[in-house]
Amino acid sequence: MKVSYYPGCSLHATAKEYDQSVKAVSAALGIELKEVEDWSCCGATAAHSTNFKLSVALSARNLVAAEKDAMDVMVPCAACFNRFKSAQHNLKEDAELKKEIEKAVGKPYKGSVAVRTPIDIIANDIGLDNLKSKVRKPLKGIKPVAYYGCLLLRPPEVCQFDDYENPVLLDKMMAALGAEPKQWSYKTDCCGGSMSISRSDVVKKMADKFMAMAREADANCIVVACPLCQANLDMRASGNNRVPVFYFTELIGVALGLGGAQDWFKLHNIDSKPLLSGLGLL
Amino acid sequence: MTQFLQEVNDRIKGVPIQRCFHCRKCTAGCPMASVMEHNPNKVIKMIQLGMKDEVLKSSTIWLCASCETCVTRCPNDVDIARMMDVLREMAVEKGIAVPQKNILALHKAFLSSIKMFGRVNEPIMLAHYKLLSGDYFSDLDMGLSMFLKGKITPFGPRTKDMSSVKKIFKDTKLS
Numbered sequence: 001m002k003v004s005y006y007p008g009c010s011l012h013a014t015a016k017e018y019d020q021s022v023k024a025v026s027a028a029l030g031i032e033l034k035e036v037e038d039w040s041c042c043g044a045t046a047a048h049s050t051n052f053k054l055s056v057a058l059s060a061r062n063l064v065a066a067e068k069d070a071m072d073v074m075v076p077c078a079a080c081f082n083r084f085k086s087a088q089h090n091l092k093e094d095a096e097l098k099k100e101i102e103k104a105v106g107k108p109y110k111g112s113v114a115v116r117t118p119i120d121i122i123a124n125d126i127g128l129d130n131l132k133s134k135v136r137k138p139l140k141g142i143k144p145v146a147y148y149g150c151l152l153l154r155p156p157e158v159c160q161f162d163d164y165e166n167p168v169l170l171d172k173m174m175a176a177l178g179a180e181p182k183q184w185s186y187k188t189d190c191c192g193g194s195m196s197i198s199r200s201d202v203v204k205k206m207a208d209k210f211m212a213m214a215r216e217a218d219a220n221c222i223v224v225a226c227p228l229c230q231a232n233l234d235m236r237a238s239g240n241n242r243v244p245v246f247y248f249t250e251l252i253g254v255a256l257g258l259g260g261a262q263d264w265f266k267l268h269n270i271d272s273k274p275l276l277s278g279l280g281l282l
Numbered sequence: 283m284t285q286f287l288q289e290v291n292d293r294i295k296g297v298p299i300q301r302c303f304h305c306r307k308c309t310a311g312c313p314m315a316s317v318m319e320h321n322p323n324k325v326i327k328m329i330q331l332g333m334k335d336e337v338l339k340s341s342t343i344w345l346c347a348s349c350e351t352c353v354t355r356c357p358n359d360v361d362i363a364r365m366m367d368v369l370r371e372m373a374v375e376k377g378i379a380v381p382q383k384n385i386l387a388l389h390k391a392f393l394s395s396i397k398m399f400g401r402v403n404e405p406i407m408l409a410h411y412k413l414l415s416g417d418y419f420s421d422l423d424m425g426l427s428m429f430l431k432g433k434i435t436p437f438g439p440r441t442k443d444m445s446s447v448k449k450i451f452k453d454t455k456l457s
Contacts, residue, residue, distance in 0.1 A: 009402040013434050040400040040441040045348055046392035048367055050374050052293075053454040058396065061450060094295070104453035106446060154350035155363075164354060190313040190349035194392075197411065198384040199345070200420065202317055235424060267431050269424075 001125060004066045004073040004113070005033035008080040009041050015077070015227035017264035021249035022076045022118055024258045028134070029126050033074065036066045042083040045194045056097065057104040059087035063115075064107045072114045074121055076249075078151035078226035079193075082159065084115040089158045117152060118249065119225055120161065123169050128176040136257035138178025141279040144223040144246070145184045145214045146170035147233070149191055151226060164188065170223060170248055177255040184217040186210055191232040200236065207236040214243055220275055223248050234269045244272035254281050286334040293368040294361055301358040302326045308352035308362050318342040322352055322362050325369075343369040344382035375456050387414035397451050400441020404434040 011019035026033050043058035063084060066073045075081040091098045092111055102109050122131060148167045156164040165188060171181040189210070192203035210233060214222050221244045224230045233245045245268070253261045254276065262282055265272045276282040291298050302323060309321040320328065320342045328337050337343070346366040353361045373380065380386045391411035395402045408425065412418050428434045441447055 009404075012401070012438050013404045014428065016433055038442050040447050041396045041402055043396070044392065044402075046389035047396075049348065049370050050386075050389050050393070051371060051454060051456055052367060054393075054451065057450045057454050058447075061446065100453075104450045106449060150349040150351070154354045155361075156354060188351075190347055190351065192313070193347050193349070194388060195314075195345075195347055195385070197408075197421070198382070198388045198415075199317075202314070206313065267433055269427070 001030065002032040002034065002071060003116075003121065004036050004069050004071045006036045006039055006062060006066065006073055006075045006080060006084075008039075008075070008077040010077050010079070010227035014231050015247075017250060017267045018076055018227060018230070018247045020260070021247055021253045021264050022074075024260060025122075025249045025252045025256070026074075026118070028253075028256050028258055029122065029131070031074075031121065031126070034069060034071070036062060036073065037068070039065060042080040044079050044083065048083070048086070053097075053100065053104070055083065056087045056090050057101050059083045060091065060101050060109050061105050063087065063111075063113065064105055064109050066113050067110050070112065072116050072121070074118055075115055076118050076225070078117070078149060079228055081115060081117055082151035085158050085160075088115065117161065117225065119152075119169050119173070122252075123173060128172055131173070131252070132176040135177055135255045137255055137281055139174070139251060139255050139281065140178055141220075142174075142179040142251065142275075142281070143182050143218060143220045144174050144179055144251070145182050145217050145219040146174065146187060147210065147222050147224050147229055148187050149224070149226050149229040150188070150193070151228075153188055170225065173248060174223060174251065177251060179251065182217040182219040184213055184219070186213050191229045193228050193232075196228070196232045196236060203232050204236045204238070207233050208238050208241060211237045211241045211243060215241070219243065221246055221272070223251060237270070242270050244268065244270050244275055246272065284332070286332050286337075287329050289372075290329050290365060290368055293371070294364050296361045296364065297359045299326050299360050299362075299365060300330055302356075302360050303358065305357060307355045307357065311351040311355055313349060313351070314345045314347050318345050322346075326360070326362070326365070337369060338373040338376065338378050339381065341381040343373065344380055344385045371456070384415045384417060387411055390414060397448065400444055400447045401438070403436055403438060403440075405429070405436045
């Protein structure tokens with residue numbers, strides 16, 4: 001299958017390993033990616049927190065660019081995904097707003113492309129059975145807790161992703177790879193998002209809580225699908241209480257035996273080598 | 283007194299916030315409530331009481347992390363997360379001094395990076411944030427480590443058609 005690809009700013013910077021692993025996994029699963037032409041930032045928290053119309057217009061500029069190719073758009077960053085879904089929701093509901101936004105963007109907005117996460121595409125289009133059949137190194141001994149965070153799920157009528165209080169897609173995917181997902185109560189809690197820089201004191205407490213609870217659930221790593229969740233847990237958790245925090249695509253890459261996987265983990269703050277090498281997975 | 287309530291509801295364009303019956307589910311699920319000056323449901327009551335200054339000057343509206351747990355769990359579908367956006371936008375429009383100045387400084391640095399490059403250039407954005415916030419020395423070790431790993435670079439690809447990005451900023455500028 002072929003889809004449009006919107007990496008967003010994070011995947012070219014702090015979440016480089018997410019971009020690299022999404023691309024490697026997509027190629028291995030036969031998903032062809034075509035980058036959205038001359039994309040710009042989705043506006044993220046900064047735009048919607050201070051200027052509603054700016055936030056819709058910045059997202060709409062990219063949606064309009066993607067509409068040219070008329071394919072589903074894969075958006076790995078949960079924050080970009082949430083902004084695009086929200087913009088689509090607002091533009092659908094409000095004809096007057098749509099007119100204003102089209103004027104600012106300078107092009108007509110059709111609302112014709114589906115904005116999708118790679119979790120959704122892999123689970124529903126490729127299929128977990130198909131994924132399972134491609135596993136070369138089952139993730140035996142990997143015991144992840146799945147951390148979905150906010151932006152993939154809420155508000156549910158906008159995101160339309162998975163059960164919003166008890167999502168299971170990532171857990172099922174990890175099980176398909178041979179891992180042993182653990183249950184915990186923090187799947188949908190907030191990591192503090194952009195407060196990481198402006199109120200790092202608060203985010204540090206959140207990160208420490210998640211690490212402690214992951215350990216209590218007998219997990220040896222956390223699996224995420226959002227650059228903000230990964231950065232906040234990986235960078236802010238205190239020294240001696242940590243478990244590695246993986247993007248789900250990194251673990252798929254390891255299970256499929258893709259080359260180059262070891263380079264992704266070098267970009268993490270928390271060293272994941274002892275866990276992966278200890279289990280003979282790297 | 284009702285003017286403030288009306289203005290907030292008009293901007294939210296959703297369920298009128300006075301549908302809130304203060305079950306406090308929003309506050310119970312809020313990850314930031316413990317550091318907020320006023321609980322989310324209290325902000326609704328303050329708006330109903332016309333306490334415009336107190337609401338727009340409070341740190342609460344800036345401490346909301348936009349996780350949307352409140353609106354997802356509200357039995358009356360009050361969009362509290364959108365309400366917080368609306369209140370922040372009103373505070374910015376009125377030029378009200380923000381008690382959580384680092385939070386607004388980060389938003390400003392972030393948006394100015396988009397306006398300049400179309401995308402967020404992290405080293406330049408963070409340097410700008412430090413200048414705006416005066417918080418010069420935090421996280422320097424972390425920034426250096428990310429730079430050495432090649433995670434952040436000032437030379438990343440930028441948006442080419444910058445005139446279209448600049449037009450968006452111009453056309454949506456707050457009055």
